[in-house]
Amino acid sequence: MNISTIGIIGAGNLGTKIGLQAAISGYQVNMYDVNDKILARSLKSMEKLLVHLTRTQQLTGDEGKQSLERIFFTEYLNLALQDVDLISESVIEDLEIKTKVWQEIGEIAPAHTIFTTNTSYLLPSQFAEISGRPEKFCAFHFHDVFYSKVVDIMPHPGTSSEVITILEKLGRKLKQVPILVKKEHSGYIFNTLLIAWIDAAGRLVTGEIAEVEAIDKSWMINFGMTAGPFGILDNVGLDTAWHITSTKRNPASRAFAALLKSYLDQGKLGVKSGEGFYTYPKPSYKDPDFLK
Amino acid sequence: MNISTIGIIGAGNLGTKIGLQAAISGYQVNMYDVNDKILARSLKSMEKLLVHLTRTQQLTGDEGKQSLERIFFTEYLNLALQDVDLISESVIEDLEIKTKVWQEIGEIAPAHTIFTTNTSYLLPSQFAEISGRPEKFCAFHFHDVFYSKVVDIMPHPGTSSEVITILEKLGRKLKQVPILVKKEHSGYIFNTLLIAWIDAAGRLVTGEIAEVEAIDKSWMINFGMTAGPFGILDNVGLDTAWHITSTKRNPASRAFAALLKSYLDQGKLGVKSGEGFYTYPKPSYKDPDFLK
CATH class of the missing domain: 1.10.1040.10 (N-(1-d-carboxylethyl)-l-norvaline Dehydrogenase; domain 2)
Structure with missing residues (x-):
């Protein structure tokens, strides 16, 4: 399966960083959050990060500009989920809110889309069923993206092995070290x-x-x-x-x-x-x- | 109180390092262990360490030689304890053996001598009474002396505050960072x-x-x-x-x-x-x- 468009649900600190790195790595990125203000702040954070990455010669100015052009900001969930091959969810760490979000995503997203949650302490099995496609559901947990380049891959018992393989490859493309957490465990390893x-x-x-x-x-x-x-x-x-x-x-x-x-x-x-x-x-x- | 002679009881790995650093810092050192073989091995280890310290320019060859001249090796406890101002005990981590050693030391050592144990997991209160001078008894715990330059000072409830002050000063003279453990705790901090x-x-x-x-x-x-x-x-x-x-x-x-x-x-x-x-x-x- 080929991944070309990634949907980022939740444009807070980590969602912003994941979205930016995905764009830098060449993916089309749909950034979603509930309102304009959060999205504007997310864009500003990205611009700041790009200045830092350019200054430290990790990126040229042109590459930074092209990366931003690959990002589409929207406050409409259905637009954010259009044509996405993979979703990375970073909404607030609240069981009820995340459950609602995953139910909505499950109803709207294309049938082939892989679902990942960036939850810190909750478990993928808490959302796998409600999402409607447990075999495509996995935790894909970033630490900082730019500073601590680690991404945990933590399947629940129903995650397909194909999805794990795809996430390991994607993690490397996003310049992270993928770490496999073999069984669900709150808090992952670190x-x-x-x-x-x-x-x-x-x-x-x-x-x-x-x-x-x-x-x-x-x-x-x-x-x-x-x-x-x-x-x-x-x-x-x-x-x-x-x-x-x-x-x-x-x-x-x-x-x-x-x-x-x-x-x-x-x-x-x-x-x-x-x-x-x-x-x-x-x-x-x-x-x-x-x-x- | 002035410390000029230090008795090292137990010439294993750490005892050897503590003794050598004490000699480098200008103290007279009495190294005691139960037999000749252990003492010969201790001397050899010191010579190796001095080669390393000289190579890394932490010491001149002459300073190393003079340090060794300040060390007296003996397998007789009464000779080891003659004129010592402070004792650092690093015998095997065994409650019974350490108890016996501290009873003997208490009987032989000069009245003014400060008693310290380098125990890793036992507590100073386990030996303070049997040593006959609980107010002068304290844990003084080295990590590596040359690599990790930390020394824990861990009093038991009966240790005098004067002894704690003396050990803080001595720790610095031995080029360690003294860390005060306010209450007895197996395993100290680290x-x-x-x-x-x-x-x-x-x-x-x-x-x-x-x-x-x-x-x-x-x-x-x-x-x-x-x-x-x-x-x-x-x-x-x-x-x-x-x-x-x-x-x-x-x-x-x-x-x-x-x-x-x-x-x-x-x-x-x-x-x-x-x-x-x-x-x-x-x-x-x-x-x-x-x-x-």
């Missing part, structure tokens, strides 16, 4: 490791075993990473971290969720608010003296 | 994070969610680390990992311990045996193509 690591760091703080800086230092010095768990948390966003942690019922996670909540209550969300565990734009952990 | 991270990776494999390589790739690409959990496990040694994992009773850890055991039964211990999750000396994860 987030599973990340959460376990951050949970352990959280327990050390809430148990008053060590300070935030001591924990980050230990990891950074031993493994030569440029950030430790709390530096990473500031980048992820303490609101997102709280969202994930607060769903867990064990005492250690509840204590950590309470700690995160105390930061949120002070307006400390991490990098995006200028303060989290560290203060930005110059957090102490990026100071070379931090590791001395 | 190993706590490491084990949580490796446990999560183990669950992904034993749950048949993903392959070893996929897991390592996910982490390496996202965080720019030069190894993922299984590459690190090969370096730690699968025997050591099994030793830690097999003490846990939850089903996931038991499944992972069984997986590790299946490697051990085939003689696959990791880097040191030439094979573990990867094959050495050229494991696939170090191939630049691995991340493509």
Whole structure:
């Protein structure tokens, strides 16, 4: 099966990046979102990204221009789904909303179209049946597209092996490293490791075993990473971290969720608010003296 | 209090490195172990390390020679403890043996001597009383001395604050970054994070969610680390990992311990045996193509 047109459903941060990379890789791209404002913001983000990619010589200005010409923005779902060979869905991480979206897509999309969801924590089997074509349904999960070039391919038990093969090829065309997650697992691989690591760091703080800086230092010095768990948390966003942690019922996670909540209550969300565990734009952990 | 002579009890891998760094930093060092053979091997290791430090211009040949002259090797505990201001114990990780050693040290050492243990998973409170001077007893835990320059300072509830201050200063003199662990915690900080991270990776494999390589790739690409959990496990040694994992009773850890055991039964211990999750000396994860 040949893929030439890709439909991006949801033009937020990741949808925008996936759409742009697809256009750069030569695909026709239909970008859909519910209103004009979101689409205008998406286009602006793409233009910014193209400036960066041109400056860093990953692309010429002409290539960037041609890429944008391959993208069609629309707020009409039926137009977005016309002639698409594959759909990548990045709407908000909400079971009810995603379910509704996949039901609609299933009713409108061409019969041959492959369906993929970019969900972070939900599972493809939660939408496969409602989409009307479970054998063509798979999770295809991007991390950042331009910075972390990893795409997870996570089938549910009913996904056809042909679809997995197609997604592996597509992932490479989109300049990502495809990673096969053999069985459904919330959080895929990376987030599973990340959460376990951050949970352990959280327990050390809430148990008053060590300070935030001591924990980050230990990891950074031993493994030569440029950030430790709390530096990473500031980048992820303490609101997102709280969202994930607060769903867990064990005492250690509840204590950590309470700690995160105390930061949120002070307006400390991490990098995006200028303060989290560290203060930005110059957090102490990026100071070379931090590791001395 | 002034420290000029340090007694190293246990001349294995870490004891040897701590002793050598102490001598390089200008301290008189008494290296003790139970027999001549171990001491001869320790001296040989030091000579090798000095060659490396000289080659990488961290030290001149003369400085290396002078350092060795400051080290006194002995198989007699009473000689090793003569005039020592501080003891660093790195004997085998066995509660009974360490207990016996600390009882003996407590009986022989000068009254002013500070006692430190380099234990990996045991707690200072397990030896503080038997040593006869709990207020002078503290964990002072090195990671590698020359490669990972971190030293954990972990007091038990009875350690005096003066001793903590002395150890912070000493840690810096030994060219380490001192990390304070405020309360006793098995595994300190780094190993706590490491084990949580490796446990999560183990669950992904034993749950048949993903392959070893996929897991390592996910982490390496996202965080720019030069190894993922299984590459690190090969370096730690699968025997050591099994030793830690097999003490846990939850089903996931038991499944992972069984997986590790299946490697051990085939003689696959990791880097040191030439094979573990990867094959050495050229494991696939170090191939630049691995991340493509």
